Amino acid sequence: MNFRRFLRDRSPVVLLGLTVCMTSLAASPAFMQPAFAAPAKAKARAGAVKKAPSAAPVDPATAMAVREEAGGKIGKFYQARGYRPLWTTTRGNIGTAARELLGYLDEAELDGLKPSRYGPDDLRAAVARADRGGPQALAEADVALTRAFVRYVGDMRRAEDVGMTYVGKGLKPGKLSDDAILRVAALKNFGDYVGAMGWMSPHYVRMRDMLRRAEATHADRGTLEVLRLNVERARVLPSPAVRHIVVDAAAARLYYYQDGAQVGTMRVVVGAEKTQTPMLAGYVNWAIFNPYWNIPDYLTRDNVARKVLSGRTLKSMDMEVLSDWSATPQVVDPSTVDWQAVRDGRQEVRIRELPGPANSMGKVKFLFPNDEGIYLHDTPNRDLLVKDDRHLSNGCIRLEDAPALGRWMMGKAFGVKTKAPEQAVPLPAPVPVYLTYLTATPTKKGVALLDDVYGRDGRKGL
Amino acid sequence: MKRGLIVLAAVGGIALAGCSKKDEPIAAAPPPPPGSVAGSTAADRDGDGVIDGYYTADGIYHPNYTPPPPPPPPAPTRTGERG
Numbered sequence: 001m002n003f004r005r006f007l008r009d010r011s012p013v014v015l016l017g018l019t020v021c022m023t024s025l026a027a028s029p030a031f032m033q034p035a036f037a038a039p040a041k042a043k044a045r046a047g048a049v050k051k052a053p054s055a056a057p058v059d060p061a062t063a064m065a066v067r068e069e070a071g072g073k074i075g076k077f078y079q080a081r082g083y084r085p086l087w088t089t090t091r092g093n094i095g096t097a098a099r100e101l102l103g104y105l106d107e108a109e110l111d112g113l114k115p116s117r118y119g120p121d122d123l124r125a126a127v128a129r130a131d132r133g134g135p136q137a138l139a140e141a142d143v144a145l146t147r148a149f150v151r152y153v154g155d156m157r158r159a160e161d162v163g164m165t166y167v168g169k170g171l172k173p174g175k176l177s178d179d180a181i182l183r184v185a186a187l188k189n190f191g192d193y194v195g196a197m198g199w200m201s202p203h204y205v206r207m208r209d210m211l212r213r214a215e216a217t218h219a220d221r222g223t224l225e226v227l228r229l230n231v232e233r234a235r236v237l238p239s240p241a242v243r244h245i246v247v248d249a250a251a252a253r254l255y256y257y258q259d260g261a262q263v264g265t266m267r268v269v270v271g272a273e274k275t276q277t278p279m280l281a282g283y284v285n286w287a288i289f290n291p292y293w294n295i296p297d298y299l300t301r302d303n304v305a306r307k308v309l310s311g312r313t314l315k316s317m318d319m320e321v322l323s324d325w326s327a328t329p330q331v332v333d334p335s336t337v338d339w340q341a342v343r344d345g346r347q348e349v350r351i352r353e354l355p356g357p358a359n360s361m362g363k364v365k366f367l368f369p370n371d372e373g374i375y376l377h378d379t380p381n382r383d384l385l386v387k388d389d390r391h392l393s394n395g396c397i398r399l400e401d402a403p404a405l406g407r408w409m410m411g412k413a414f415g416v417k418t419k420a421p422e423q424a425v426p427l428p429a430p431v432p433v434y435l436t437y438l439t440a441t442p443t444k445k446g447v448a449l450l451d452d453v454y455g456r457d458g459r460k461g462l
Numbered sequence: 463m464k465r466g467l468i469v470l471a472a473v474g475g476i477a478l479a480g481c482s483k484k485d486e487p488i489a490a491a492p493p494p495p496p497g498s499v500a501g502s503t504a505a506d507r508d509g510d511g512v513i514d515g516y517y518t519a520d521g522i523y524h525p526n527y528t529p530p531p532p533p534p535p536p537a538p539t540r541t542g543e544r545g
Contacts, residue, residue, distance in 0.1 A: 170508070183511030241509035243523060259505065263521055275544065285532040293545055294538035327537040348540070360545045373541035395544035411522035426531040429507060429515070429523060 058084040059092065065139030073178040074146055077186075085142040086182075086190060092138065094127045097194040098145050102127075104197070105152060110208050110215075112231070113155050118148045149185070150178045153199045159236040162229075163456070164436070167282040167370050171432055173236055184241060188260065198260060201237035203246065203438060210440050210447045217446055226449055226457050230440045233279075237434050245284070245405075245433040247376075247397050249277040250450050251441070252390035254376075254397065256408060264408060269379065269390045269398035276454045277395050279437055282368035283430035284376065287406060289416045289423040291361040293353035295319075296373055299394065300351050305343040308334070314351070318358060322350040355421045364402050366409075368433055376433065378402035391453045397435070 063083035070078040078084075089095040104111075105120040123144055130141035159173040166172040185193050192198070197205050211227040219227075238244050243258040249270040256264045271277035295304060304319065314320060314334045321337055322329035329350065341347035353359050362378025372395065379398035384390060399405060406414040409431050416423045439450045439457055452459055502516040505523055515525040 180510055184506070184509060187506060187511055239509055241506060243505075243507045243509075258507075258521070258523065259503070259517055271544075286535045288535065294543050296544055297540045299545075325538060325540055350540075361543065365543070367535050369536060371539075371541070373539065373544045375543050375545075377543075377545075393545065398545075408521065411518075411520075411524070424535050428528065429525045430532065 058082060059135065061135040062088070062092070062138050065135040066142060069139045069143040070146075074143065074150065074182070077146075077179060077182040078143075081186065085138065086186065087142045087145045088130075088138055092133075094130050094138070094141055094145070095191060097191045098123075098127055098141075100191075100194045101145060101149055101152070105148065107212065108152070110211050110231070111156050112228075113152070117155070118152055120148075123148055146182070149194075150181050153181045153185075154178070156200060156235070160232060162233045162236055162279070164233075164236055164279045164281055164434075165370075167280065167368070168432075171281040171283075171434075184239075187241075193260075196260075198241065199239050201234055201246070202240055202257075202262060203237055203248070203255075203436075204231065204234035206442065207231045207234045207438065207440060210442055213442075214447050219447065222459060223447070223449060226459060227440055227447065229457060230438050233436055233438060236281075237436065238432065243429075243431060245376075245431060247277070247433065247435045248438050249279075249391075249435060250437045250439045250453065254399065254405070256405065264404060266400040266404070267385050267390065268400060269381075269384050269393045271393050271395035271454075272391050273453055273455075275394045277393070277397065277435055278372055278374065280370055280372065280374060280435045282370050282433060284366045284368045284409065284433050285427050285430040286367040287410060287414065287425045287427065288361075288365045288367060289363065289425065290355040290419060290421045291359065291363075291365045291377070292355060292422055293360045295351045295353065296394070297348055297350075300349060301342060301345055304351055305339050308339045309343055318354045318356055319351050320354065322352060325350055355419075362398075362402060364406060366402075366406070374435070376402075376405070389451075 062085060066078055066083040066085055067075075070083075078086075087094050087098045102120050102123060105115055105118045105123070108115045108118065123141075126137075126141040126144050129137040154176050157173055157176050164172075181199070184199070197208075200208075207227065207230045211224070211231055214224055214227055237246055238257075240257040240260050240262065245254060245256045247254045247268060247270070252268055252270050254266050254268045255262055304314075304317070307317070308314065321332040321334045323332050332349075337349055338347055342349050353361075358380055360377075360379070360381075361375070362380055365375045365377035367375060374395055374397070376397045376399060379385070379402075381398070384392050384398070385400050403414070409427055410425070411428065413425055413428060416425065437454060437456055439452055441448050441450055449457075449459075502518050502524075504513045505515040505517045506512060507514050507523060507525070514527070515523055517523055
């Protein structure tokens, strides 16, 4: 079939659609900028890499106007990008990201902020002037939007104390510099970043959406208070640009993120009501393969000693007694221990479970230094992971798929080829982990509150 | 007739393409560092806007600079491992 015959046989609507497709395709970055779509020339040793897209062309008059308009740290940001506008499209008007921002500012009370602080009405007027044309009006609107954006993001990231313990530098949300806010925002597609509220955790965005819905449907005061509490808990979590792990102890789920997106999730078993998983943030920096389980003293007293007194042997439980809590303890004959004294709390003894298929830590445990004995670890008790209510551990986080998480954190460094116990392998780079507690979930009808298993919500009349 | 159809299709396509989002500003994503492997993308591990490594196609992060290993794992305390 030749092309003329092909055209004759198609209806005008089909042809119109075909043309639209071809036009859109031709306008896509991959076609406009073949250097971006194709890999760069291979390096002799390391291979090829994707080349960055070239910057959008800038109108000299607009760039000059931006230069005049922007000052201070914002001026430095614009200078670094050749005074290219941030909010202006290549067609020379203010793009959809501005509408997204203005929408956020209008409802800033959801964030615990006052919309008037950001002057959304003045911004709208500036955008309207820019839409009428002229480089000066465009520059004024662009810079004003940037100033409001920086102020809003900085305010949103300012977190209050929600009961989270931070073990390590850089985990607690700190004051963000204007420069850092803009540098991160402009790193990739700015429109997508603003549209997804990319500076906040996806958990924050979820909680904020639920709060909006609950307010719109006039939910009761108690529900709104719990939702606001959840918004604050989620506020301390990093944005998905940060490579990190979140464990939500209320839903008993783990999520991990990098490069602006969630890359995995899994079920976990978390602490029971009496042995709660704390709100804690730390850096995972070691994987221990073929681990021992060093049993906490209270479990030795309440559990192990009771079993020994009722006739079980330590050997039958794959456990051994150690002389002390140092790094180089001696193995002690269990018959020399006064188990009744241990049971009564008059004597303390160190017990550990040996590596093996039944070891409570499974095949690997991930360490993040903390004083509460909390770990992420594999588990042999797979049946607990299929339960709906997974608040069943002594506080640690038992993982549904420890190898998947391990491979994501460590790549090829995950695993050892020996069966020797307690093989410690450092992570190539530490991974922040945030243990939090989010008790609201979206439903088809609106919002539902999860059981407040740990009693942290202070719910009244719910 | 045929020519009219083609013109109509082209004009319609251009008009609709004018409404597409492809005119949004395109930020210049930084290139992955020298030494990164094929198919990798630049990585900003701690979200500060500074490239500090790269992600390979399987999603694994590779730091530009390999820090010295962390302090050895601490000896267990009486708290043990709560499990």
